[in-house]
Amino acid sequence: MEDVRMQPGQAPIHPVPATPLQSSREVRLRSRPDAEALPTPENFSLEAVALPPPGPGEVQVQNLFMSVDPYMRGRMQDRPSYVPPFQIGQALDGGAVGRVVQSHFAGLAVGDTVLSMLGWREAFNAPGTSLHAVDAQALPPEAYLGVAGxxxxxxxxxxxxxxxxxxxxxxxxxxxxxxxxxxxxxxxxxxxxxxxxxxxxxxxxxxxxxxxxxxxxxxxxxxxxxxxxxxxxxxxxxxxxxxxxxxxxxxxxxxxxxxxxxxxxxxxxxxxxxxxxxxxxxxxxxxxxxxxxxxxxDHFARMPAFVREMTAWVQAGQIRWKQTVDEGIARAPHAFLKLFTGENFGKMLVKLA
Ligand SMILES: NC(=O)c1ccc[n+]([C@@H]2O[C@H](COP(=O)([O-])OP(=O)(O)OC[C@H]3O[C@@H](n4cnc5c(N)ncnc54)[C@H](OP(=O)(O)O)[C@@H]3O)[C@@H](O)[C@H]2O)c1
CATH class of the missing domain: 3.40.50.720 (NAD(P)-binding Rossmann-like Domain)
Known part of the structure; x- marks a missing residue:
């Protein structure tokens, strides 16, 4: 657990070498839990996958942090909701912030920090148009999954x-x-x-x-x-x-x-x-x-103005938050389960690089 109150002018430093990657690991849904019970780590599996070079218009991203969120519990069941259920045998998804390590997309350069919905994996290739660049100098990257996310x-x-x-x-x-x-x-x-x-x-x-x-x-x-x-x-x-x-x-x-x-x-x-x-x-x-x-x-149109206002509050030391950070993709299911026992203190994150 970590108190991450930001001081004005504090520069976030997350050195990640911009090296193209050939493989990744991802968390998949192995089985659906009982709807009336806390899921267990056995409901998840960790799999290695090959990562080819990105195609035309794509970028390769190494995830720095992924978010685990309470709404993902509902996605473990096969029932209609405002987001589709996770599929057995498929990688889970959710918010993540990462660094571009290869780019074949004019709008993003190597070293840019991007938000995606491709969490639960260490790295991925995706169309540049599906990613959202964030200002990693204004706030630490993981803040875009929490207080400014x-x-x-x-x-x-x-x-x-x-x-x-x-x-x-x-x-x-x-x-x-x-x-x-x-x-x-x-x-x-x-x-x-x-x-x-x-x-x-x-x-x-x-x-x-x-x-x-x-x-x-x-x-x-x-x-x-x-x-x-x-x-x-x-x-x-x-x-x-x-x-x-x-x-x-x-x-x-x-x-x-x-x-x-x-x-x-x-x-x-x-x-x-x-x-x-x-x-x-x-x-x-x-x-x-x-x-x-x-x-x-339903309120995504508010996001740009909200991020501007929140960034100013954080930089002025007017908004504080807590975050709990587990390390490594293998810890992601455990990190997710902490949300339901209160073991997390503030935003629950998994650090991936
Ligand atoms: N409507 C939306 O669009 C939307 C979007 C995001 C989140 N949410 C909802 O907002 C809520 C908070 O989400 P968050 O991401 O900020 O998670 P969070 O509050 O950072 O973490 C979950 C916390 O819930 C508390 N909790 C867990 N089980 C509990 C229980 N049985 N009784 C009382 N408290 C319990 C625990 O805190 P304590 O240690 O204090 O018990 C735990 O730390 C969740 O219900 C989530 O589904 C809704």
Whole structure:
């Protein structure tokens, strides 16, 4: 675990030799887990593949970091969703940031840093048009998978566009120290809200206080989240950013003020089938609440402006985050599974080069 608070002017250094590669290793889905159970490393396999030279219009990329994300759990099952399921025997995919090591595409040069959806592998060839160049001098490359990437954008649109948070309001955030949650908390403080954050464990709670969260609930120490939220917000909450579902959502419904807004971002407590649903949803009628689910991919048009704003905040030392980095492609399944036990502290990444 590593505190990666950026200092103004701190230059990211990731020396990667721009050497063409002849082979790569990739993680494939070996078998589907039980829908109601935590997956195991045996559901994955690691395979070596040959890497030919890139063709016309293609570039060869060596991945520096790949992201593991909670939504990938749903893709392990064969069911319809907003992203297709992973296929048995095929390499998984997901966000990654890498360095161009060969280019047959005019728009990208050797040494450029690019974002792709070709994580879960060490290297790949892809059309240059499918890649997105990022400024590795402005931020460390892995930040484009976290605070300045999809988790950061998720936090931003959920808070600004869905919840429309206003100064003076009280916001409750679950999984508050995580990749999404920590950005939600800090942007909400910038907007003048009072923030109540829930996370598991003392270290995560301490971090939340350091980034300005007003009230911290350690739900592992205080399992009655409803009682704890009542103590933290005697007058109730105006808004809830849900990353967890289950008991956290029940607590938010119980303590929501009339006409409060609830942004349903994720429900990680139920991704492996442990939670039994939300028992007090009828509060939404009685209190005239607005519950709105959202998916970050519907908001990609916001990305360029968001990255500019977030880069300025990070460079000014105004946004902090944590990340947990596992080393090597063979660790990728273990890194992914940490998301569901809370062993990750902040953005969970796998360093590949
Ligand atoms: N709607 C979208 O477009 C979108 C996009 C990105 C992410 N998301 C969702 O946002 C949420 C956070 O994602 P992230 O990438 O930022 O992950 P993260 O918060 O960095 O990591 C997951 C965290 O969830 C917490 N957790 C796991 N199981 C839990 C349980 N049973 N009860 C309570 N907390 C639990 C753990 O933190 P603790 O140690 O604090 O328990 C864990 O560290 C997820 O639900 C994800 O699916 C949605």
């Amino acid at each position: 999809l988790p950061g954008l998720t936090a931003y649109v959920g808070l600004i566009d869905v919840l429309k948070i206003r100064a003076g309001e009280t916001l409750f955030v679950s999984a508050a120290s995580g990749a999404v949650g920590a950005v939600v908390c800090q942007v909400a403080k910038r907007k003048g809200a009072t923030v109540i954050g829930s996370a598991g464990g003392t270290a995560k709670g301490d971090f939340l206080r350091e980034i300005g969260v007003d009230h911290v609930i350690d739900y592992k120490q205080t399992p009655d989240v409803t009682a704890a939220l009542g103590e933290a917000s005697p007058e109730g909450i105006d808004a809830y950013f849900d990353n967890v579902g289950g008991a956290h959502l029940e607590a938010a419904l119980t303590h929501a003020k009339p006409f409060a807004r609830l942004a349903l971002c994720g429900m990680i407590a139920s991704y492996n089938g442990q939670e039994n649903g939300t028992r007090n949803l009828s509060e939404a009628i009685r209190k005239r609440l607005r519950l709105e689910g959202f998916i970050v991919s």
